[in-house]
Amino acid sequence: MSKGFRELSWAPIMKYFIRIEEAVKEFKGGVVNLASGSPDVVPRPEEVMDAISDVASRYWGEVVSYPPPGGPRRLRDEVRAYLASQGVDLGGMDLLVFSGSMHALNVLSLALIRAGDLIASENPTFTDSLIPMKLHGASVRPIALTPSGLEGLARGVEGVKALYVVPTANNPTGMTYSAEARSEIAELSSEHDFLVIEDDPYRALASTPPPPIVNYCRAHTCVYVGSFSKVLAPGFRVAYAAVPRELSEVVMKASEVSLALSSLASLVIYALLRKGLVARYAAEGRRRCELRLKALVDALRDYMPYAALWAEPRGGFYAFIKVPGVNMDKVLDEALRRGVSYVPGPAFYLDSPDLSTARLSIAKTREDDIVRGVKALSEAVKSVAPGPIT
């Protein structure tokens, strides 16, 4: 076993999911899920079955073969058109298909990261994404993500090889970076010659987001990563990354090492895109997110007197709350006993975790259950708070 892997424990987010799953088994009354990063699935089984039989009859040879390097050309072209319809301008970049964006990030790390590289990252963030870079010997410099943006960004990116950000409906904060912040990142990347790794799986579920950072990067300084996990379902394991043309060969070669892409899954996504179904699922999903986030924010206002919303979410799955003076990791056990789950904020910090924070997700939960969950959470917070907080 490699040294890096020996030292790797479960990713912090997964540790909480294991703890939640165990408690949920014990709890008889049904737990309100404010923890999930996976969506309520919009596609209907018969639509997926149609897509499967469609690709099996038309492209059987491709379905049963290894996928070509970079993924099936027909899917790559269709994804490009899908992204263009959302205002994502990939210019002359190459778009490659992967088996989930975690696979894309693994391959990118294999292709681009060397031991000793320094990577800057927003903090808090989706910490899982940085694990492959660390395994390849990179160290990570956190840059604080605050409601007014990335603090000390210009200093933070000095000497780095890459900057990792989730700028749209951020996981975990729900924040969406402003157009100005995006353009500043793009400018700094060409000035200081680092690569922006823009991880953007929630764009289709965000309410009128600004253009992606890649649109501002005219000097081949961005890798744009996206996924169908949040719009369709994570089980398909189909995602994509657009890379500057000069990097595409090395990234394709790195991808061939694992050859993880499923031809069947890729072509099913192709068929769903061709039929315009993915656009319909995205619109349905977005509407659902808006209604549920509104229910969440209203319930927090009504039942969590001391909860400060870090940022008003504009779509996607998440809101990040801070309850000053209260340890939200400790609150989790009480919350689970009262029938609600969530992920404590420390799972998302690269250093100095703020224990008083928590990620609440609406991905799998309807409005009335969200209200029930927030009420239970409020009771749990009060039971753990050191003094009266109402």
Ligand SMILES: Cc1ncc(COP(=O)(O)O)c(C=O)c1O
């Ligand atoms: C920001 C971010 N990146 C990547 C992923 C992983 O997505 P995939 O299922 O495509 O591997 C997630 C899932 O939660 C995420 O939130």
